[in-house]
Amino acid sequence: MNLRRLKYFVKIVDVGSLTQAADVLHIAQPALSQQLVTLEAELQQQLIIRTKRGVTPTEAGKVLYGHAQLILRQCEQAQSDVNATGFALSGQVSVGLAPGTAASALSLPLLRRVRERHPGILLYLNENFGTTLSELIMNGRMDMAVLYGGREVHGLSFVPLMREQLYLVSADPELHARDDISLAEVADLDLLLPRTYNTMRRLVDEAFLKLGLSARVIAEVESSTTLAAAVSEHFGSTILPESAARALVAVHDAHLCRITQPDIEAPLALCLSGHLPLSVPAQAVKAILLELIADMRGNLVSAQS
Structure with a gap:
């Protein structure tokens, strides 16, 4: 396996069509089909089922899809971390904020403070239900989330906030x-x-x-x-x-x-992956989040006084 074939395979599954995936990737369909055949030969498994409506992954394909997403994400983080050495931080960082909670009040302050300190970081905010956010983190598709709960779950770690x-x-x-x-x-x-x-x-x-x-x-x-x-x-x-x-x-x-x-x-908690390390930009955003939570705790104490 190589990273290019994994990237091609993920795109095929995401799009659900070899023809459309080839268009998105700007390569000829026969060449893309050959890359898929090579990948299946290396793994000695059929990964894709071709139908009239497009393509769907086999059970083996679904397993590889999950691993491929994690591998590609780690490679992107490695590239970002290397590029960040000695320079201003840059790269994408994704943060989940559970709606209807204290977390949602953090969105605008977080955008402002990240922009002030690290303008090279592209922040992606996702306000969704806690269960959905934790699944995205577990699958390596989101860096962190602030949510209520914090029960121990395999593959996740929780930092109590307040x-x-x-x-x-x-x-x-x-x-x-x-x-x-x-x-x-x-x-x-x-x-x-x-x-x-x-x-x-x-x-x-x-x-x-x-x-x-x-x-x-x-x-x-x-x-x-x-x-x-x-x-x-x-x-x-x-x-x-x-x-x-x-x-x-x-x-x-x-x-x-x-x-x-x-x-x-x-209980409000910061949810993180239990096995994927945070990139350098994500660590910087995490530090800012913890600062904002500390400010929020102080404001609530003042309001109660």
Whole structure:
């Protein structure tokens, strides 16, 4: 095997067509087909199945595809690290930020600080669900992600960042003068929560279960824009980590109450690959992320005082 053939193979699988892959790679289709035949001969396995609709990988092809992505990514990192020696940092760095969490509040500060310190770094931000982000990191397609949770998973490592209290966010005037509310009282409210696979939802459901209660969920909403609008229009209340709750009430007609009896805490963590080292540019972005998290912790302490 060589890197060029692996690159060709990955592109064929991504595009799903030998003809289109040849166009993208700017080589003749017969030459691309020959490279694939050579790769299959080296591995003594059929890697691609040709159909009328295009090509699909065999089981052996799927295994090679996963390994090839990691190999090519490591080679790109090696090139970037070598090029960075003695020069300003440059290269691509991908960061995942779970939506509806403290992580999403980091996006603009992260863009600004990386641009100020390392203008040669091209930052890619992906706001997606925590499970999706962790899968991308495990597959070597993303460098790091800030998300809630942090349960040990094979192939991933988690750096604890902070723990946040969960707050009820509501526009109900009867709650306006209150600083806290018991979870039993929350059970009587119409709630807008994310779906059950979301870490925040799991924390809330587990807390209710311990009291022998359940949340009265009237809609499952995972769009922060829709959620904020629905809360401010008195459609229902929601439960958010403190940073996200304070960000919502700062710009919408709503207020927050800390949930007590019991207190519910959400652990924020930095998710990294357990086997792929970070490139030099990615290490620089990681350091900036940790700085921003430290600033956020300080701001939350000040807000509580």
